[in-house]
Amino acid sequence: MPELPxxxxxxxxxxxxxxxxxxxxxxxxxxxxRIPFPPRFAERLAGRTxxxxxxxxxxxxxxxxxxxxxVMHLGMSGRFSILAPGAARPAGAHDHVIIETDAxxxxxxTDHRRFGLMTLVATAERDEHKLFAALGPEPLSxxxxxxxxxAVLRARRTPVKAALIDQRVVAGVGNxxxxxxxxxxxxxxxxxxxxxxGVRAERLAKxxxxxxxxxxxxxxxxxxxxxxxxxxxxxxQHRFAVYDREGKRCPRRGCGGTVVRIVQAGRSxxxxxxxxx
DNA sequence: ACGAGAACCTGTTTGC
DNA sequence: TGCAAACAGGTTCTCG
Numbered sequence: 001m002p003e004l005p006x007x008x009x010x011x012x013x014x015x016x017x018x019x020x021x022x023x024x025x026x027x028x029x030x031x032x033x034r035i036p037f038p039p040r041f042a043e044r045l046a047g048r049t050x051x052x053x054x055x056x057x058x059x060x061x062x063x064x065x066x067x068x069x070x071v072m073h074l075g076m077s078g079r080f081s082i083l084a085p086g087a088a089r090p091a092g093a094h095d096h097v098i099i100e101t102d103a104x105x106x107x108x109x110t111d112h113r114r115f116g117l118m119t120l121v122a123t124a125e126r127d128e129h130k131l132f133a134a135l136g137p138e139p140l141s142x143x144x145x146x147x148x149x150x151a152v153l154r155a156r157r158t159p160v161k162a163a164l165i166d167q168r169v170v171a172g173v174g175n176x177x178x179x180x181x182x183x184x185x186x187x188x189x190x191x192x193x194x195x196x197x198g199v200r201a202e203r204l205a206k207x208x209x210x211x212x213x214x215x216x217x218x219x220x221x222x223x224x225x226x227x228x229x230x231x232x233x234x235x236x237q238h239r240f241a242v243y244d245r246e247g248k249r250c251p252r253r254g255c256g257g258t259v260v261r262i263v264q265a266g267r268s269x270x271x272x273x274x275x276x277x
Numbered sequence: 278a279c280g281a282g283a284a285c286c287t288g289t290t291t292g293c
Numbered sequence: 294t295g296c297a298a299a300c301a302g303g304t305t306c307t308c309g
Contacts, residue, residue, distance in 0.1 A: 002302055034285075034304075058303075076303055077287080094287085113286050115303055158280065167304085174302055224289080224301065266282060268300080 002074040004139065004172030005215035006226050006234065007058045010080055013229030015053040017082045017105050018062055022049045027098040029091065034075060034117045044120060045070065045099075057135050057171035061126070069123045071131065075115025077225040081108045112225070135171040139208050144170055146202040153193040153201060160196050161189035162265045164208070173208060176221060176243045179270045181207040183242045183252075188276045189269045190262070214239070242270040250274060 002010070026042040038044075048064040055061065062070040072078075083089060083106040091098070094112040101107065109118070121129045136152070137143035149170075156163045163169050164178040173181070182189050184207035187200050196204060215221060220234030223244075227233055237244075241251045242259045250257040250272035257274025 006302075073303080075286095076301065112288065113301090113303095115285070117304095156279095162280085165303090176302060221302080226302070265280085 002058060002078070002220070002226055003174035003177050004055075004058060004212055005177070005218075005236065006220035007060060007074060007172070008055055008216050009220040009228055009234060010074070011053055011055045011060055013082070014060065014062075014080060014107075017103055017107065017229070018050040018053050018101065020050070021101045021103050021105075022047065023064075024100040024102055026100075029096050029098070033096060033111060033114050034073075035119065037118060038120050041118075041120065044068065056132060056138070057167060058174070059131065063123055067123055068120050069126055071117070071119050071121055071126075072109070073117045075111060075113060075117070077113040078109065078111040078116035079225060079227055080229045081110065081231065082106070082229045083108060134168050136167060136169045137171065139170045139172055139212055144205060144209070146205045149201045149205045150197040153196045156193035158193055159189060159264055160187060160191050160193045160204075161269050163193040164204075165265075165267070170208065172212070175267050175269075176240070177208070177211055177215065179243045180211045180241060183271060183276060184211055186276055188273070189264065189271050191277070242272060245270060 023045050026045045028037055028042060048066055050062050051065055052063040054063065058073060060072040064070060085104045092110060095108050095110050097109040097118060099107040126132060137148065152169050153160065153163060161178055161182060164173050164181065165175060181204065185200065185203040187196065187204055215236040218234060218236035218239065219228060220226060221236040222233035223237060245259045246261040248259050250259055252275050255272060255275045257272040259270055259272055262269050
């Protein structure tokens with residue numbers, strides 16, 4: 001599901017419904033998602049005001065007064081819906097968390113595969129928490145520079161595609177945007193990471209930033225489960241150059257190659273063997 | 278210590 | 294048509 005552009009789109013959708021709003025009540029309809037909810041989860045949230053809605057990697061962070069942050073991850077199939085007051089909707093089998101706010105509005109978290117999570121962490125120690133401690137830089141920040149990418153790829157013995165989806169290398173890039181960034185940078189996903197440093201790393205750092213920015217501008221990519229908080233779909237899936245386009249003509253002008261699918265580290269990789277080297 | 282593969286869970290699509 | 298296998302945006306554990 002959701003990679004950085006989708007999570008960022010969800011963050012932007014949640015912000016107006018949550019920032020400055022008070023949480024009235026929280027209902028959990030089961031004991032866990034990917035991990036158990038923390039002790040007294042609902043009680044600790046009730047009455048809190050959301051001071052800021054942020055994102056780190058693929059995590060959504062609702063900062064609360066009182067020093068705690070509600071950490072949320074969409075996993076593969078997680079989705080938030082914002083329901084206006086009176087917009088009744090029968091609870092579905094996979095509606096796991098319901099949050100009432102004084103907006104007034106109801107937030108519903110739905111996740112049929114349950115790879116998502118929700119937990120609470122102390123805001124002051126968030127970066128040292130085990131969920132965040134090992135994360136690499138944000139790809140849209142200055143810290144994700146060609147020099148940084150040079151240094152980190154040089155030490156890796158994996159194909160560059162596997163390195164790109166490793167959250168310790170860069171935070172927020174997943175399977176789709178790794179494929180798309182490598183296509184834009186004209187780098188083969190099979191190339192060993194250690195052989196990328198140099199001009200290729202420079203192209204790759206720029207391609208990662210560009211594809212993520214383009215996808216955010218399009219509201220992310222909707223394949224199966226992802227939708228914005230208002231139910232609208234993202235549009236970037238229409239602009240995929242290689243992802244999920246096995247057998248199709250390579251879109252690069254004058255290339256004429258055909259997109260192929262291979263499996264790397266158990267995940268599908270799509271690329272054009274003719275122009276990605 | 279690092280990297281590959283399996284596991285987690287459910288729904289949908291593909292293939293025989 | 295029907296059933297089984299394969300596959301799906303992520304993360305984390307185990308094993309070699």
